[in-house]
Amino acid sequence: MTKDTFNIAGTDFTSRLIVGTGKYKDFEETARAVEASGAEIVTVAIRRVNVMDPTQPMLVDYLDPKKYTYLPNTAGCFSADDAIRTLRLAREAGGWKLVKLEVLGDQKTLYPNMIETLHAAEVLIKEGFEVMVYCSDDPIMAKRLEDLGCCAIMPLGAPIGSGLGIQNPVQIRLIVEQSNVPVLVDAGVGTASDAAVAMELGCDGVLMNTAIAEAGDPIAMARAMKLAVEAGRLAYYAGRMPKKLYADPSSPLAGLI
Amino acid sequence: MIEITINGDPHEIGKGQSLVKLLQGLNLDPTKVAIERNLEIVPKTTYQNVKLIEGDRLEIVHFIGGGK
Numbered sequence: 001m002t003k004d005t006f007n008i009a010g011t012d013f014t015s016r017l018i019v020g021t022g023k024y025k026d027f028e029e030t031a032r033a034v035e036a037s038g039a040e041i042v043t044v045a046i047r048r049v050n051v052m053d054p055t056q057p058m059l060v061d062y063l064d065p066k067k068y069t070y071l072p073n074t075a076g077c078f079s080a081d082d083a084i085r086t087l088r089l090a091r092e093a094g095g096w097k098l099v100k101l102e103v104l105g106d107q108k109t110l111y112p113n114m115i116e117t118l119h120a121a122e123v124l125i126k127e128g129f130e131v132m133v134y135c136s137d138d139p140i141m142a143k144r145l146e147d148l149g150c151c152a153i154m155p156l157g158a159p160i161g162s163g164l165g166i167q168n169p170v171q172i173r174l175i176v177e178q179s180n181v182p183v184l185v186d187a188g189v190g191t192a193s194d195a196a197v198a199m200e201l202g203c204d205g206v207l208m209n210t211a212i213a214e215a216g217d218p219i220a221m222a223r224a225m226k227l228a229v230e231a232g233r234l235a236y237y238a239g240r241m242p243k244k245l246y247a248d249p250s251s252p253l254a255g256l257i
Numbered sequence: 258m259i260e261i262t263i264n265g266d267p268h269e270i271g272k273g274q275s276l277v278k279l280l281q282g283l284n285l286d287p288t289k290v291a292i293e294r295n296l297e298i299v300p301k302t303t304y305q306n307v308k309l310i311e312g313d314r315l316e317i318v319h320f321i322g323g324g325k
Contacts, residue, residue, distance in 0.1 A: 020324020
């Protein structure tokens with residue numbers, strides 16, 4: 001395989017692993033995990049500045065926005081209006097248009113609210129944002145989002161932070177086959193083999209946070225995820241052997257003594 | 258003095274203060290934050306010209322670690 005890149009909204013990326021920057025012990029650990037993961041894109045949240053203590057360290061001091069593509073996301077938003085407001089602020093804070101839209105519908109499952117998501121996507125795209133969108137694994141919804149102009153479709157593999165692995169390989173594969181923009185599994189990965197499964201299904205990439213941040217050794221897991229995404233991608237490219245019901249010996253039968 | 262709201266809390270500031278001055282007073286680097294004033298985004302290039310008035314509601318935000 002020659003140089004294997006994928007393109008999001010006009011920019012080529014080499015790493016197919018996007019990592020979140022939440023839940024780490026401190027910014028130092030965040031920076032080390034991101035480094036070990038090889039990720040070129042990191043998701044970040046937008047929150048109020050603590051005006052009482054502005055001397056607190058800031059993420060931008062540990063992860064250089066010139067080195068990494070900051071992908072502001074709307075985690076924690078439960079309405080289209082909140083998500084739109086958050087991303088307008090993000091664009092002003094960072095000065096870039098590439099964002100991750102995520103509108104949640106339920107506190108317990110953090111399942112996406114697709115009606116609000118579609119509405120927010122439409123408004124944001126009209127305002128010139130490049131929208132990567134977290135969505136349900138419904139191929140019809142995924143198509144609608146692509147038709148609206150979203151630059152990447154990101155269905156969940158399992159609920160956010162659950163670490164259950166890819167629960168829906170059939171739906172993920174259907175979305176991969178029908179899409180003309182990158183498809184990334186966003187949420188549900190628990191360990192390296194889950195990331196490999198997502199890539200073997202033909203996904204263009206995987207986005208994760210908790211699987212790395214809550215691992216016993218986040219730095220080691222970050223590296224494991226890097227290797228798993230590369231391995232899964234290479235296996236997909238290579239094309240797996242067909243599955244068979246019965247055995248098939250690897251050694252020739254001719255010349256047996 | 259006038260009273261404005263910053264991130265939900267009341268603050269007393271000098272009359273006619275600009276956003277730039279306010280940020281300096283709060284020790285905040287203007288390049289690292291974004292500001293919403295009365296639900297409207299304030300473009301960074303205009304911080305110098307924006308004079309705050311009684312009752313202004315500001316949201317000052319920045320990027321923090323976050324995933325999903």
